[in-house]
Amino acid sequence: MTVDLFSDTQTRPTPGMREAMARAEVGDEQSGSDPTTNALCARVADLLGMEDAVFMPSGTMCNLAAILVQTRAGDEIIVDDQSHIYNTEAAGAAAIGGVSVRPLPTRNGLYTPEQAEAAIRAPQRTAPRSALISVEQTTSFSGGSIWELDTMRAIRDLARDRGLKAHIDGARLLNAVAATGIPARTYAEGFDSAWIDLSKGLGCPVGAVLCGTRDFVTEAWRWKYRLGGAMRQSGVLAAAGLYALDHHLDQLAEDNANARRLREGLEGAPGLAFEPEAGQSNILSFSVAGLGVPAAAFAEACRAQGVRVRAIGEQIRATTHLDVDRAGIARAVAVIRAQADAFARNPGSRRD
Numbered sequence: 383m384t385v386d387l388f389s390d391t392q393t394r395p396t397p398g399m400r401e402a403m404a405r406a407e408v409g410d411e412q413s414g415s416d417p418t419t420n421a422l423c424a425r426v427a428d429l430l431g432m433e434d435a436v437f438m439p440s441g442t443m444c445n446l447a448a449i450l451v452q453t454r455a456g457d458e459i460i461v462d463d464q465s466h467i468y469n470t471e472a473a474g475a476a477a478i479g480g481v482s483v484r485p486l487p488t489r490n491g492l493y494t495p496e497q498a499e500a501a502i503r504a505p506q507r508t509a510p511r512s513a514l515i516s517v518e519q520t521t522s523f524s525g526g527s528i529w530e531l532d533t534m535r536a537i538r539d540l541a542r543d544r545g546l547k548a549h550i551d552g553a554r555l556l557n558a559v560a561a562t563g564i565p566a567r568t569y570a571e572g573f574d575s576a577w578i579d580l581s582k583g584l585g586c587p588v589g590a591v592l593c594g595t596r597d598f599v600t601e602a603w604r605w606k607y608r609l610g611g612a613m614r615q616s617g618v619l620a621a622a623g624l625y626a627l628d629h630h631l632d633q634l635a636e637d638n639a640n641a642r643r644l645r646e647g648l649e650g651a652p653g654l655a656f657e658p659e660a661g662q663s664n665i666l667s668f669s670v671a672g673l674g675v676p677a678a679a680f681a682e683a684c685r686a687q688g689v690r691v692r693a694i695g696e697q698i699r700a701t702t703h704l705d706v707d708r709a710g711i712a713r714a715v716a717v718i719r720a721q722a723d724a725f726a727r728n729p730g731s732r733r734d
């Protein structure tokens with residue numbers, strides 16, 4: 383069987399989760415009367431210390447709705463240059479909200495409060511209005527690096543002082559919580575909007591939950607409906623989320639530990655280079671540039687040996703999750719090392 387480190391979206395619902403879904407009490411979500419969805423929203427709002435929450439079909443819709451509620455056409459939002467919002471949401475903010483995106487250059491997805499401050503525009507007739515700033519905790523395309531709480535707070539306070547909204551793309555916020563022991567509500571405190579994904583490390587088939595004030599959620603609901611995200615008996619899906627919050631939080635710590643084990647196992651392999659923050663949570667990125675082989679070719683060679691990783695630019699990204707155990711990590715270490723050895727020994731095998 384393939385050890386699938388392509389993404390933590392590759393998890394399959396466990397038998398226990400399927401059972402919880404089958405037994406879910408349901409109603410009509412669109413009219414606010416699906417009891418299981420309401421319970422999930424209350425649970426996540428409490429987890430993040432927010433007033434209210436709305437269930438969404440995806441994290442992408444959480445980001446989009448948060449942007450649409452907190453900006454107007456012609457505004458500008460500030461994100462990091464590796465962010466999901468900037469790179470992989472099909473320019474939703476621009477296409478639907480008429481909002482431009484200002485990506486801050488970063489090495490590993492983490493920008494500084496000084497960079498943020500320099501990017502906020504003074505009000506001017508000729509300039510876009512800086513309206514919202516987003517922090518991605520943990521970073522997705524930058525090796526799962528974790529934002530320091532103090533840095534997040536400095537950015538949050540700066541946003542408040544300068545009249546911007548502050549948003550957390552918390553697709554993997556709970557992986558940061560598992561790694562640092564800092565509660566989710568502490569990370570989210572004072573932010574205007576924040577969300578968590580259910581379909582990543584938590585192992586659910588579908589869904590994400592977006593949180594903010596009651597007024598924010600009222601408006602986010604309007605966008606959810608407009609975008610076609612309103613559901614009916616969504617309790618079947620929400621039940622998976624509740625099940626995950628009851629049973630899968632400990633798993634996130636194990637996933638983080640597995641990413642660390644993977645890094646430890648690969649360190650010193652020829653041609654592989656790691657950023658200092660790589661493997662802080664459940665994502666490990668490393669460069670294969672030292673082998674002179676394209677990342678896609680390296681990933682393909684691993685795949686042929688039963689280990690699936692993802693090539694992103696010049697980097698290889700391996701993501702741990704509940705369907706990969708310690709034995710799978712040991713196998714991944716052996717296969718990835720063997721490929722590194724082979725490419726290093728035999729440059730003729732490079733497919734570039």
Ligand SMILES: *Cc1c(COP(=O)(O)O)cnc(C)c1O
Pocket residue numbers: 439440441442443445466467518520521522551553554579581589590
């Ligand atoms: C996966 C992801 C998203 C989007 O979530 P989907 O549920 O896949 O739409 C947004 N931001 C980050 C950081 C992610 O990793």
